[in-house]
Amino acid sequence: MKRTxxxxxxxxxxxxxxxxxxxTAEVCRRHG
Structure with missing residues (x-):
């Protein structure tokens, strides 16, 4: 199984x- x-x-x-x-854009920015 592929590692996440x-x-x-x-x-x-x-x-x-x-x-x-x-x-959502801010959450994405924080977590890459």
Whole structure:
């Protein structure tokens, strides 16, 4: 199986940031 760039915990954190109201572009900028 291919290794992912982000761990599951990191992905959950990113999704929670987006759900909390941050703009998607800002979330993407923060996490590359």
């Amino acid at each position: 760039r982000f761990s599951e915990e990191q992905i959950i954190g990113v999704l929670k940031e987006q759900e909390s109201g941050l703009a």
